[in-house]
Amino acid sequence: MKVRGFFRSAKAGGQLVICSVLIAAPLVSCEKNSEIKVYRVSKAPLEQSVPQQQDAMPTNTTAPRMPGGFAPAAQTAVTTPPNWEPRPLSQMRQASFMVKGDNGAVADVSFVSLGSAAGNVLENVNRWLGQLSQPPITEQKLGEMAQRLRTSLGDVTIVDLAGLPDNADPARDGRIIAAMVTTANATLFFKMRGNADLTEAQKGDFIKWVAAVCEAQTQAGSAQMVEASPQTTSAPTIKWTTPVGWTEVPPSSMRYASFNAPAEGGKIDISIVTFPGDGGSDADNINRWRGQMGLAPLDANAVTSQVAPLKTGDTTYSTTDIAGDKTRTIAAWTRRDGRVWFFKATGPIAAVEKEKPNFVKFIESVRF
Amino acid sequence: MVHKLVNIITSLKLTIVCLAAGMALIFAGTLAQVHLGIHEAQQRYFQSMFVWWPPEGRGFQIPIFPGGHLIGAVLLVNLIAAHVRRFRWTWRKLGIHLTHAGLIIMLAGGLFTDLFAVESHMQLANGDAKNYSEDMRQTELAVIDTSGDDLDQVTAIPDTLLRHNRVIDHWSLPFRIAARNFYPNSRLKMLSQAGEGAQPIANQGPGAMIAVEPVMRTTAPDERDVPSAAIEILPKDGGSLGTWLVSDALGAPQTFACGGRTWMITLRPARYYKPYSVTLQKFTHEKYAGTEIPKDFSSKVTLIDPERSVNRDVLIYMNHPLRYRGETFYQAGFQKDDSATILQVVRNPSFIAPYVACVIVAAGLLVQFGFHLVGFSRQRRRAVA
Numbered sequence: 001m002k003v004r005g006f007f008r009s010a011k012a013g014g015q016l017v018i019c020s021v022l023i024a025a026p027l028v029s030c031e032k033n034s035e036i037k038v039y040r041v042s043k044a045p046l047e048q049s050v051p052q053q054q055d056a057m058p059t060n061t062t063a064p065r066m067p068g069g070f071a072p073a074a075q076t077a078v079t080t081p082p083n084w085e086p087r088p089l090s091q092m093r094q095a096s097f098m099v100k101g102d103n104g105a106v107a108d109v110s111f112v113s114l115g116s117a118a119g120n121v122l123e124n125v126n127r128w129l130g131q132l133s134q135p136p137i138t139e140q141k142l143g144e145m146a147q148r149l150r151t152s153l154g155d156v157t158i159v160d161l162a163g164l165p166d167n168a169d170p171a172r173d174g175r176i177i178a179a180m181v182t183t184a185n186a187t188l189f190f191k192m193r194g195n196a197d198l199t200e201a202q203k204g205d206f207i208k209w210v211a212a213v214c215e216a217q218t219q220a221g222s223a224q225m226v227e228a229s230p231q232t233t234s235a236p237t238i239k240w241t242t243p244v245g246w247t248e249v250p251p252s253s254m255r256y257a258s259f260n261a262p263a264e265g266g267k268i269d270i271s272i273v274t275f276p277g278d279g280g281s282d283a284d285n286i287n288r289w290r291g292q293m294g295l296a297p298l299d300a301n302a303v304t305s306q307v308a309p310l311k312t313g314d315t316t317y318s319t320t321d322i323a324g325d326k327t328r329t330i331a332a333w334t335r336r337d338g339r340v341w342f343f344k345a346t347g348p349i350a351a352v353e354k355e356k357p358n359f360v361k362f363i364e365s366v367r368f
Numbered sequence: 369m370v371h372k373l374v375n376i377i378t379s380l381k382l383t384i385v386c387l388a389a390g391m392a393l394i395f396a397g398t399l400a401q402v403h404l405g406i407h408e409a410q411q412r413y414f415q416s417m418f419v420w421w422p423p424e425g426r427g428f429q430i431p432i433f434p435g436g437h438l439i440g441a442v443l444l445v446n447l448i449a450a451h452v453r454r455f456r457w458t459w460r461k462l463g464i465h466l467t468h469a470g471l472i473i474m475l476a477g478g479l480f481t482d483l484f485a486v487e488s489h490m491q492l493a494n495g496d497a498k499n500y501s502e503d504m505r506q507t508e509l510a511v512i513d514t515s516g517d518d519l520d521q522v523t524a525i526p527d528t529l530l531r532h533n534r535v536i537d538h539w540s541l542p543f544r545i546a547a548r549n550f551y552p553n554s555r556l557k558m559l560s561q562a563g564e565g566a567q568p569i570a571n572q573g574p575g576a577m578i579a580v581e582p583v584m585r586t587t588a589p590d591e592r593d594v595p596s597a598a599i600e601i602l603p604k605d606g607g608s609l610g611t612w613l614v615s616d617a618l619g620a621p622q623t624f625a626c627g628g629r630t631w632m633i634t635l636r637p638a639r640y641y642k643p644y645s646v647t648l649q650k651f652t653h654e655k656y657a658g659t660e661i662p663k664d665f666s667s668k669v670t671l672i673d674p675e676r677s678v679n680r681d682v683l684i685y686m687n688h689p690l691r692y693r694g695e696t697f698y699q700a701g702f703q704k705d706d707s708a709t710i711l712q713v714v715r716n717p718s719f720i721a722p723y724v725a726c727v728i729v730a731a732g733l734l735v736q737f738g739f740h741l742v743g744f745s746r747q748r749r750r751a752v753a
Contacts, residue, residue: 034528034529036523036525036526036529037522037524038521038522038523038538039521039641041519041520041641042519043514043518043520112518123515275558275574279558279577280558280560285577288576288577292571292572292576
């Protein structure tokens with residue numbers, strides 16, 4: 001009776017109503033999906049965890065699968081030096097080894113495969129230098145210090161970086177020897193980091209291993225590697241000769257290919273872009289490029305006077321040369337087989353002038 | 369005054385009004401699906417406080433009927449308040465208490481499902497592995513910092529923030545994002561094919577060669593809108609890097625550099641990442657012999673969860689979903705050429721509520737009618753004696 005009396009009192013009832021409304025109102029008024037979320041996701045393909053899981057759970061598992069990427073051949077099919085101890089694979093790594101030297105010296109060796117948009121060589125080298133507490137370097141300096149290793153996957157860039165971060169253990173750190181190669185649909189990273197002397201002693205074995213892994217990847221993944229980005233699968237393959245001094249960099253999503261050429265006061269960005277169809281009128285394109293350089297658009301007649309033909313073998317290109325206040329763009333384009341191909345170089349005015357003969361040679365070398 | 373309010377809130381007349389309003393709302397909402405499509409009708413009629421009516425040619429809206437949220441919430445409060453006010457503990461009333469408790473759980477469960485359940489889809493081709501599902505009705509602008517060693521940092525901005533031409537300033541980005549020209553549904557055309565006078569809404573990337581044409585939102589349940597927007601990147605130290613067209617119709621993300629880092633931007637269906645992955649081993653679509661009538665379709669998937677050392681094969685088919693970590697994977701559909709399966713992924717923290725409610729209501733009714741039956745048979749026995 002006491003309980004009933006309590007609830008029957010108007011005061012308690014009023015409190016109950018107010019509480020109920022207070023509880024219900026925010027529930028029904030809150031809006032879903034109106035907040036910005038920040039999270040991190042692994043760059044590694046998901047299938048990399050399969051072999052690791054098989055080790056952990058030998059029963060009730062399926063065959064290892066590495067669709068759409070590279071086979072985990074690096075750990076098994078490639079012969080490694082006897083003093084390289086295999087390590088459990090992490091989410092990112094397709095191969096992982098520990099190398100032990102004298103007096104507790106160790107080095108960590110890894111092989112990671114990421115997507116093609118994993119940054120260019122300079123960005124990655126500067127990232128590794130950052131890991132060793134070293135200042136970043138320029139493209140020119142990189143050109144001086146990088147070694148090239150020809151492999152079946154393409155030219156591998158190898159760098160040897162030294163530096164000991166603050167509070168780091170010299171037995172475990174002090175040097176990074178890293179190799180990087182970009183293919184049509186992936187960027188492969190090989191890295192050895194550890195005691196400086198041990199890393200130096202292992203450098204020869206490391207380079208041999210890199211070459212062997214590239215060879216194994218070519219064989220194991222040849223069927224998968226033809227799966228290129230949508231751009232390259234839909235566009236026919238063209239060939240060209242890269243002029244001396246130009247560095248091919250991973251293309252962005254819309255580009256067929258990208259290059260950098262060194263220049264004073266910056267760099268020259270060279271691109272190949274292709275679209276189905278005619279790619280818009282010359283006036284549209286030239287005025288768009290002018291707009292990007294802060295120049296006013298031209299009328300159709302004025303645009304015509306800015307376009308000059310360039311004949312190379314069986315292909316005739318239209319070319320233009322646009323100079324802004326600081327930058328200059330030279331471009332060549334041609335329409336064939338229902339597609340338009342744009343070749344464009346943009347950079348500081350004087351540098352583009354200097355590089356123009358190379359650009360013309362590059363255009364002349366293109367074979368459809 | 370308070371006493372009067374309590375009387376109204378605990379009134380059984382209010383219950384009847386709510387139930388009648390609910391019936392009218394369901395009737396009107398069902399008819400509205402013809403023109404609005406199921407999703408829009410649900411949003412306007414059932415997932416709202418009021419049903420709004422925009423007078424033609426006017427820029428404002430008038431609430432004309434209580435929406436599903438309001439009716440449900442009032443009914444829930446009314447049921448709890450009325451029950452508490454009239455509460456009287458005797459064994460003979462056990463059945464009624466149980467039935468009411470079951471109804472309260474069902475109503476509260478319905479409200480919680482509406483508020484907190486997340487539905488998404490996972491489309492997998494044979495051999496595909498994914499650790500995220502996508503919400504086909506929500507769009508997000510993903511701004512991805514690709515400079516990390518092993519991880520990409522994703523800043524996901526929901527489309528609701530892109531709709532009002534606002535400038536977005538977030539701690540995770542070294543630049544501000546000015547969202548302009550958000551089109552909930554659009555068609556993209558190359559400028560050369562878009563006709564005279566067509567102008568691009570972007571000056572960077574492929575968007576500079578593309579015209580965007582806004583179109584009416586789709587109402588068909590099997591069609592999707594193609595949202596597009598122009599996004600200007602404004603570094604926090606001043607200036608502008610240009611304007612990019614982002615659209616669900618542009619397949620690959622676009623890249624730019626800012627603050628010494630490489631960024632990717634893309635407008636895509638909102639993603640829900642999971643700590644595990646699902647790999648499609650085989651999709652099977654059986655038909656009755658000699659016909660195109662589906663007999664059975666099923667997806668054999670491998671579930672891999674590194675955190676819990678799980679690696680097992682699961683067969684998902686009609687009425688046999690995969691339940692894992694609070695999410696349920698239903699066989700929802702497939703691509704027309706059987707090249708991919710579509711799994712519906714539902715996270716519903718209160719999915720158990722209807723089951724519990726039904727059991728409690730059934731138990732309450734059994735007890736209630738049981739008491740009556742026992743009392744009736746005793747009376748009868750006495751009468752016979």
